[in-house]
Amino acid sequence: MRNRPLPVKARAPVTYILYPSGSRVATFCHPEPVEGRRERTAERSAIEAACYNQPMDFAYCYSPIFMDHKTGEHPENPQRLVVINNEVEKFIPRETWPEVWIDPPDATHDQIAEIHTRGHIELVQSTCAKGHSALEMDTPISPLSYAAALKAAGAGIHAVESVMSGKIKCAFCAVRPPGHHAEKDRAMGFCLFNNIAIAAKYALKNGAKKVAIVDWDVHHGNGTQHSFESDTDVFFASFHHWGIYPGTGHQSETGKGDAEGLTVNYPLPGDTGDDKYLSIMEEDLIPKLREYKPDLILISAGFDAHEADPLGGMNVTDDGFKKMTKLLMELADETCNGKIVSFLEGGYNLSTLGKTVALHVKTLMED
Numbered sequence: 001m002r003n004r005p006l007p008v009k010a011r012a013p014v015t016y017i018l019y020p021s022g023s024r025v026a027t028f029c030h031p032e033p034v035e036g037r038r039e040r041t042a043e044r045s046a047i048e049a050a051c052y053n054q055p056m057d058f059a060y061c062y063s064p065i066f067m068d069h070k071t072g073e074h075p076e077n078p079q080r081l082v083v084i085n086n087e088v089e090k091f092i093p094r095e096t097w098p099e100v101w102i103d104p105p106d107a108t109h110d111q112i113a114e115i116h117t118r119g120h121i122e123l124v125q126s127t128c129a130k131g132h133s134a135l136e137m138d139t140p141i142s143p144l145s146y147a148a149a150l151k152a153a154g155a156g157i158h159a160v161e162s163v164m165s166g167k168i169k170c171a172f173c174a175v176r177p178p179g180h181h182a183e184k185d186r187a188m189g190f191c192l193f194n195n196i197a198i199a200a201k202y203a204l205k206n207g208a209k210k211v212a213i214v215d216w217d218v219h220h221g222n223g224t225q226h227s228f229e230s231d232t233d234v235f236f237a238s239f240h241h242w243g244i245y246p247g248t249g250h251q252s253e254t255g256k257g258d259a260e261g262l263t264v265n266y267p268l269p270g271d272t273g274d275d276k277y278l279s280i281m282e283e284d285l286i287p288k289l290r291e292y293k294p295d296l297i298l299i300s301a302g303f304d305a306h307e308a309d310p311l312g313g314m315n316v317t318d319d320g321f322k323k324m325t326k327l328l329m330e331l332a333d334e335t336c337n338g339k340i341v342s343f344l345e346g347g348y349n350l351s352t353l354g355k356t357v358a359l360h361v362k363t364l365m366e367d
């Protein structure tokens with residue numbers, strides 16, 4: 001984990017720092033200190049120890065409302081976040097580090113409308129309010145799905161804002177519904193609003209000049225590609241199982257007009273494993289990203305290319321996802337001071353998903 005040291009004076013052997021009484025453990029690392037003398041107590045030592053170990057430059061964006069997007073027996077269901085949170089709590093317990101567990105604000109209609117039509121936003125709202133059970137064949141909803149979708153989009157915006165302002169270095173958005181299939185004017189493939197595209201647009205309107213999006217979900221990120229395929233300020237790359245849903249993402253899809261070359265598709269055959277993913281990343285994608293020099297890297301982190309996933313048909317291991325994460329972190333360190341925001345997309349094996357995502361999160365938190 002990254003550690004942020006206490007102020008030097010706090011570590012001096014005799015002089016301790018007096019903080020406002022009643023402060024919680026985590027806020028002891030931040031306030032303006034008042035110098036004074038104070039006996040070292042067990043409580044004081046515990047506070048310092050907690051500060052030393054706190055991953056303060058990382059955010060895990062999650063909201064309980066994501067559980068209220070009910071989808072019945074569908075593979076994209078609330079239990080996914082239960083197993084993920086259980087594993088993540090093992091190294092960032094919610095009770096100990098509430099500052100890391102961020103319950104983000106909702107995205108506004110205007111922020112979502114940077115990517116989607118107003119008609120689509122209103123349709124999602126009204127269809128959920130009417131209690132309908134699906135927006136389209138693959139995309140079940142429940143009455144609170146609209147509220148969850150506003151929050152999922154808001155998570156990305158909040159994470160990007162925090163990273164861009166330097167408050168944190170990187171973040172993971174443990175969100176659902178996922179987003180990368182959602183098109184400008186319609187829901188698609190379990191996705192209502194395109195969380196990562198909305199976040200990228202927010203970044204560009206708030207200081208970023210170039211954003212890179214890497215999508216390793218096993219399905220092509222059609223909605224994200226279509227949002228930016230004519231834009232020179234977004235580089236989009238997708239690894240996906242060729243021949244399955246949604247059917248787009250041929251390697252001939254390379255961007256349009258001035259943005260030719262800024263969309264890169266890696267359609268792969270079934271059973272592709274770590275070696276191929278990593279060699280593509282090292283030999284083709286990373287050099288392209290290095291040349292592009294993004295200010296911010298976003299990851300559409302689906303885990304349905306995992307070897308145990310029931311839908312994906314690929315053979316990526318936990319270690320493969322870890323190594324891909326590391327490669328993007330090294331690139332981010334090189335081009336944009338490590339700024340990365342990762343978004344949960346797919347991943348459907350409830351027995352393995354928690355550990356896989358937790359390893360990705362833990363890797364993001366490492367130096």
Ligand SMILES: [Zn+2]
Pocket residue numbers: 217218219302304345346347
């Ligand atoms: Zn997927």
